[in-house]
Amino acid sequence: xxxxxxxxxxxxxxxxxxxxxxxxxxxxxxxxxxxxxxxxxxxxxxxxxxxxxxxxxxxxxxxxxxxxxxxxxxxxxxxxxxxxxxxxxxxxxxxxxxxxxxxxxxxxxxxxxxxxxxxxxxxxxxxxxxxxxxxxxxxxxxxxxxxxxxxxxx
Ligand SMILES: [Zn+2]
Ligand SMILES: [Zn+2]
Numbered sequence: 001x002x003x004x005x006x007x008x009x010x011x012x013x014x015x016x017x018x019x020x021x022x023x024x025x026x027x028x029x030x031x032x033x034x035x036x037x038x039x040x041x042x043x044x045x046x047x048x049x050x051x052x053x054x055x056x057x058x059x060x061x062x063x064x065x066x067x068x069x070x071x072x073x074x075x076x077x078x079x080x081x082x083x084x085x086x087x088x089x090x091x092x093x094x095x096x097x098x099x100x101x102x103x104x105x106x107x108x109x110x111x112x113x114x115x116x117x118x119x120x121x122x123x124x125x126x127x128x129x130x131x132x133x134x135x136x137x138x139x140x141x142x143x144x145x146x147x148x149x150x151x152x153x154x
């Protein structure tokens with residue numbers, strides 16, 4: 001995704017209205033690595049600009065996606081995520097807290113279909129599902145062993 005200043009210029013050139021709400025979203029999305037959903041952006045934006053509508057958020061996200069500034073990531077866990085990193089990369093999703101991280105994979109990413117069946121592949125994206133460090137740690141802390149100890153001490 002281009003910088004908020006560059007995007008403001010693009011919107012002006014396209015004669016799209018450059019409302020302050022849009023500029024706020026540009027700055028919230030620029031170099032944002034959290035892969036936010038429309039709702040989470042709405043929450044963040046509302047704090048800074050009370051009264052901003054969810055409709056404006058969806059509209060701006062749609063425009064940015066159409067312009068190729070955002071990548072939509074839909075992995076079947078929770079809502080669609082918006083990623084300003086439009087380059088080829090892969091994701092890890094935590095099934096517990098739904099955090100999404102960019103990941104590098106060790107093997108060659110140049111996978112191909114064993115039975116191509118004439119499909120024309122435009123891009124390859126791998127999604128790893130599991131538990132993030134934070135959630136993994138939380139679970140270890142609350143292991144059955146420590147729970148048994150808790151009961152014993154009560
Ligand atoms: Zn997690
Ligand atoms: Zn990403």
